[in-house]
Structure formats: C-alpha cells, structure tokens
Amino acid sequence: MSRNLILGTLLSSLVLLAAVVSFVWTPYDHAALNIPDKLQPPSTQHWFGTDHFGRDIFSMIMVGARTSIAVALVAVGIGVGFGVPLGLTAAARKGSWLDEVIMRGNDLVFAFPSLVIAILITAVFGAGAVNAIIAIGIFNIPVFARITRGAALSLWEREFILAARVSGKGAARISAEHILPNVANLLIVQGTIQFSLGILAEAGLSYVGLGAQPPTPSWGRMLADAQTMVSFAPHLALIPGLAIIVTVLGLNLLGDGLRDWLDPRIRVARA
Amino acid sequence: MLRYSLKRLLSLIISLAVASVVIFGVIEVAPGDPASFMLGVNAQPDTLAALRAELGLDVSKLQRYFNWVGGMLTGDFGTSYTYRTPVSQMIADRLWVSLPLALYALTLSTLIAFPAGIYAAARRGKPGDLAVMGATQLGIAVPNFWFAMMLVLIFAINLRWFNAGGFVGWETGFWTGLHSLTLPAIALALPQAAILARVMRSSLLDILGEDFMRTARAKGLSRRQALWRHGVRNALIPVLTIIGLQFSFLLAGSIIIEQVFYLPGLGRLVFQAISARDLIVVESVVMLLVFAVITVNFLVDLAYAAVDPRLRSRT
Numbered sequence: 160m161s162r163n164l165i166l167g168t169l170l171s172s173l174v175l176l177a178a179v180v181s182f183v184w185t186p187y188d189h190a191a192l193n194i195p196d197k198l199q200p201p202s203t204q205h206w207f208g209t210d211h212f213g214r215d216i217f218s219m220i221m222v223g224a225r226t227s228i229a230v231a232l233v234a235v236g237i238g239v240g241f242g243v244p245l246g247l248t249a250a251a252r253k254g255s256w257l258d259e260v261i262m263r264g265n266d267l268v269f270a271f272p273s274l275v276i277a278i279l280i281t282a283v284f285g286a287g288a289v290n291a292i293i294a295i296g297i298f299n300i301p302v303f304a305r306i307t308r309g310a311a312l313s314l315w316e317r318e319f320i321l322a323a324r325v326s327g328k329g330a331a332r333i334s335a336e337h338i339l340p341n342v343a344n345l346l347i348v349q350g351t352i353q354f355s356l357g358i359l360a361e362a363g364l365s366y367v368g369l370g371a372q373p374p375t376p377s378w379g380r381m382l383a384d385a386q387t388m389v390s391f392a393p394h395l396a397l398i399p400g401l402a403i404i405v406t407v408l409g410l411n412l413l414g415d416g417l418r419d420w421l422d423p424r425i426r427v428a429r430a
Numbered sequence: 431m432l433r434y435s436l437k438r439l440l441s442l443i444i445s446l447a448v449a450s451v452v453i454f455g456v457i458e459v460a461p462g463d464p465a466s467f468m469l470g471v472n473a474q475p476d477t478l479a480a481l482r483a484e485l486g487l488d489v490s491k492l493q494r495y496f497n498w499v500g501g502m503l504t505g506d507f508g509t510s511y512t513y514r515t516p517v518s519q520m521i522a523d524r525l526w527v528s529l530p531l532a533l534y535a536l537t538l539s540t541l542i543a544f545p546a547g548i549y550a551a552a553r554r555g556k557p558g559d560l561a562v563m564g565a566t567q568l569g570i571a572v573p574n575f576w577f578a579m580m581l582v583l584i585f586a587i588n589l590r591w592f593n594a595g596g597f598v599g600w601e602t603g604f605w606t607g608l609h610s611l612t613l614p615a616i617a618l619a620l621p622q623a624a625i626l627a628r629v630m631r632s633s634l635l636d637i638l639g640e641d642f643m644r645t646a647r648a649k650g651l652s653r654r655q656a657l658w659r660h661g662v663r664n665a666l667i668p669v670l671t672i673i674g675l676q677f678s679f680l681l682a683g684s685i686i687i688e689q690v691f692y693l694p695g696l697g698r699l700v701f702q703a704i705s706a707r708d709l710i711v712v713e714s715v716v717m718l719l720v721f722a723v724i725t726v727n728f729l730v731d732l733a734y735a736a737v738d739p740r741l742r743s744r745t
Contacts, residue, residue, distance in 0.1 A: 270445065272678070272679060274683075362576075363575060366573075366575050382579065389579055393583055400579070403576065404571045404572055404573075407571035408571040412567070
C-alpha cells in the first residue's frame with residue numbers, strides 16, 4: 160500500500176469517525192448557548208474554543224462533519240445513480256441517436272457549474288441542504304456518465320464481450336454483468352474525487368447561504384459567521400477551514416492511493 | 431477546418447438555445463407573481479394589471495420566452511423588478527468588477543502554475559518535485575473563500591497592506607483599482623494554480639518521454655535547451671485547454687469570493703436579487719454565466735482543432 164493510501168485512509172476515517180461518534184456523543188450540546196463563555200480560545204475545557212454564542216466549536220465541528228459527509232455522499236449517489244446507467248447506455252448504443260442525445264445532454268449540464276445550479280434552485284425553491292444536494296448531484300451526473308461511457312467503449316471491443324454476445328446476451332445484460340464490474344474500480348476512484356469536490360462545494364454553498372440552514376451546523380456557515388469576528392477571534396475561522404482541508408486532502412490522497420492500488424498495470428509494474 | 435468550425439458553431443447555438451429554455455423554465459416554476467410581490471398584498475387590481483403590463487408579464491409564457499431571448503440578443507435584458515432599472519445596465523456595471531477579477535486571477539494562476547509545473551517536471555522524483563506536488567495537493571484542498579479570509583486576516587488586518595473589502599472603482603485609477611482586487615484575485619487564483627501546475631507537470635512529463643526529445647538531446651542540446659525549445663512548447667497544448675476551461679470556473683467562483691470582500695460584482699448582484707425575488711436579474715445573470723462557459727468551451731475546441739488537425743476528423 161502506498162503512503163498516499165495510508166495517509167488518505169487515516170484522515171478520511173478520522174473525519175468519518177467524528178461524524179459517526181457525534182450521533183451518540185459530543186463534548187457539549189452543539190446547539191447549547193452559553194453567552195458568559197463566548198469567544199473563548201482553545202483550552203482544555205473547550206478543545207477548539209467557543210463561538211460568539213458560547214457554543215462549543217469542537218462539538219459543532221463533529222456535527223458539521225455529518226452535514227458535509229451526508230450532502231457530498233448523497234450528491235455522489237445521485238451522480239452514480241443517474242450517470243452510470245446513462246454512460247452504459249450511451250456506450251452500448253455507440254453512434255446512435257440515443258448516444259448523441261445523452262452526450263449532448265451531458266455537455267449542456269456541464270455548462271452549469273454547481274454554484275449556478277444552486278443559485279437557480281434557490282431562487283425558485285429557497286435555500287436548504289436538500290437543494291445543495293440536488294445542485295451538486297446534478298453537476299455529478301455528466302462526470303460519471305462520461306467516465307463510464309469512455310471506459311465502457313473500450314471494453315465493448317474486447318473478446319470476452321464478443322463471447323457474451325455470441326452466447327446470446329442482450330446489451331443491457333452485458334452492460335450489467337460484464338461492463339459494470341470492469342468499470343467499478345474507475346468509478347470508485349472518481350467517486351472519491353467527486354466526494355471531496357462535494358465537500359468543498361457544500362462548504363461554499365453554505366458559506367454564501369445557499370446550503371444547510373440554521374440550526375443544522377455546517378462548516379461553511381461557521382465560516383460565514385466567523386467572517387466579521389476574524390480580527391479578534393481568528394480560531395472561529397481557522398478551525399472550520401482546517402476541518403474542510405483535512406477532509407478534502409484525506410479524500411484526494413485516498414483517491415490517488417486507490418487509483419494506484421486498483422490499477423492492475425501499476426500493481427504488476429511494482430511487483 | 432471550416433466544416434468543423436461550422437459544425438461546432440451549430441452545436442454552440444443549439445446548446446445556448448436549450449440552456450435558455452432550461453433557465454427560463456426553472457425560473458417560471460417559481461411560485462408567486464412578481465407584480466403582486468412588488469406591490470404587496472393590498473395592491474389594487476388595476477395597479478397590478480398596469481404593472482404586469484409594464485413588466486411584460488401580461489402575455490403568454492411562450493411569448494415571454496421569445497421576448498426575453500429576443501431582448502437579450504439585442505442587449506435588452508428587461509427591467510429589474512426591484513430597482514426598475516434596465517437589467518443590462520446593472521449587469522454591465524457589475525461586470526466591470528467580476529470580469530477584471532477573473533482575468534486578474536487567471537493571469538496570476540498561470541504565472542504561478544507554469545514555473546511550478548515546469549520546475550517539478552524537470553526534477554521528477556527529486557525533493558523539489560515532491561515539494562511542489564505536496565503544495566499543489568494542499569492547494570486543491572483549500573476552499574478559496576477560507577483562504578480569502580486568511581489573506582484578509584494577515585494582509586489587511588495585521589499588516590494593513592490592503593483594504594479588507596470593498597472596491598474603490600476604476601475611476602480612481604487603474605493601479606488603485608487593481609490594488610483593491612489583488613487579495614480577491616490571489617484567493618481565486620491559488621486553487622486553480624494548483625490544478626494547472628499539476629496539468630503542466632504531467633503534460634511536460636509525457637512530452638519528455640517522447641522520441642523527439644531524445645533526438646533533440648542526441649543532436650547536442652543540453653537538458654535545459656531541449657526542455658525549453660521542444661518540451662515546454664509541446665506541453666502547452668493541453669495546458670491551454672485547461673486555462674480556457676478555468677476562465678469560466680473563475681467567473682463563477684468569483685461569485686463566492688465577492689462575498690468575502692464585499693465586492694460589488696455579479697455575485698452580490700445575484701444574491702441581492704435572490705433575496706429580493708428579483709427573478710429577472712437572476713435569470714439574466716445565470717444565462718450570462720452559462721453563455722460564458724459554453725462560448726469559452728467552443729473557443730477552446732476551435733483553438734485545439736487549429737493546433738491538432740486529428741481532432742477535426744474525429745467528430
């Protein structure tokens with residue numbers, strides 16, 4: 160296993176652990192106001208200090224991890240759930256009108272950055288975590304559709320697929336039974352990358368007020384709240400930012416590590 | 431090349447048309463009538479009808495769509511529901527902040543990424559390469575708006591080299607204007623520079639493995655000469671594509687950065703419009719951003735086909 164994979168797994172597990180543990184335990188109630196203890200720097204009592212309402216930042220970071228992971232994970236799920244079948248269909252019907260429609264549709268969605276989709280959705284339906292998920296999820300669909308189609312196209316040329324066709328299997332069955340397992344590695348790596356991009360996008364959206372709304376804690380909104388207080392309480396901005404960096408860095412390293420580990424050519428070369 | 435360009439132009443027009451239908455469609459789903467929103471619940475029916483006529487809301491949806499698109503083609507984006515001023519004027523004013531900011535950031539990101547990528551590729555596997563790659567890994571993980579806050583903390587609040595926010599305006603002079611966009615541009619540029627440096631490095635490494643590089647060395651060029659004369663020039667093609675694509679991301683990304691620095695750009699315009707339910711402004715800004723993305727992609731494709739003839743026959 161590479162160093163990237165180990166470090167990536169370690170950092171990602173740390174964040175995941177914080178999120179899972181927050182369901183049963185946090186040092187303090189993340190929503191409990193305690194004005195007399197407001198704006199305290201990190202100490203043994205409050206490991207990450209307190210915010211302007213005296214809330215414990217460590218607890219807020221733990222619960223915020225939940226929001227970040229949930230939003231990014233469901234958004235990846237939307238991308239995989241719609242993008243992969245679309246990509247498989249386009250590859251199976253290569254050159255047909257269906258392929259053309261799917262790929263041009265992808266190009267179109269690509270022209271809408273997730274922030275722009277979020278702006279559109281929020282303008283109409285109002286802000287919220289669900290709308291952030293939809294915006295990031297829609298942005299993920301063409302990513303997975305393209306990568307699936309690209310990988311599937313080269314597989315369709317292979318002899319084992321020809322053998323499957325000769326044995327009488329239809330395009331849908333071949334896609335599900337033979338193509339999908341062979342592109343799974345690629346999808347796992349891309350999924351990790353989109354997951355980390357999703358964490359960044361969620362933070363950005365909640366920072367500008369288009370993501371999770373109070374009282375749901377989110378790292379992006381903690382940063383937005385910290386903005387006016389950064390001169391006298393820099394820890395308010397520093398800590399949520401570092402949480403985002405650790406998570407995204409961990410996932411990116413995990414993605415790089417997984418790619419090297421899952422790619423048989425690199426593994427053979429190393430052996 | 432001409433046939434390819436025409437084909438791409440046709441697909442550009444279709445994409446823009448479909449995008450405009452999608453944007454108009456989504457905004458039309460919005461509940462509520464802008465006229466009654468503006469006049470409040472106690473509005474008289476005849477005042478309401480007059481306002482609806484003034485805003486062009488008294489015709490069918492199809493007619494309104496064509497009015498909107500036709501207006502945009504002639505530079506008339508309609509009238510803002512809240513400010514009662516032409517939307518095109520509002521956008522033009524804000525573009526003078528957002529567009530220079532995106533261009534400034536693009537320049538900075540290129541200036542950082544090129545030397546970093548070339549340096550790393552030339553020292554592949556050595557400590558210098560590892561340091562650059564580590565820094566880019568970190569650069570990609572840093573949210574640009576958080577980095578912006580840190581820049582404000584260090585360079586505006588502590589060192590007082592820059593203003594913490596706001597824009598002085600171009601009328602105070604080019605350099606003064608540029609100075610007040612410097613921190614936002616750095617914040618916007620850094621994560622993009624990290625991506626670009628990685629692309630530059632891997633593109634250059636691909637080229638360095640080519641046979642013609644060995645030939646260049648064999649005919650007596652030093653490593654450095656071969657790198658600059660043959661390596662960097664050839665490695666630039668994929669890098670230029672990424673730069674083109676980054677421009678549209680920078681324009682969209684500036685929306686968030688503008689919030690950190692309280693800059694009066696497109697971002698602030700669109701967020702004010704969202705909270706005031708000034709949907710015609712939202713609609714027009716979103717269309718403009720999507721137009722920028724689609725058009726830049728189109729230009730990148732054309733530039734790419736111009737330097738790599740193989741691409742023209744592929745489509």
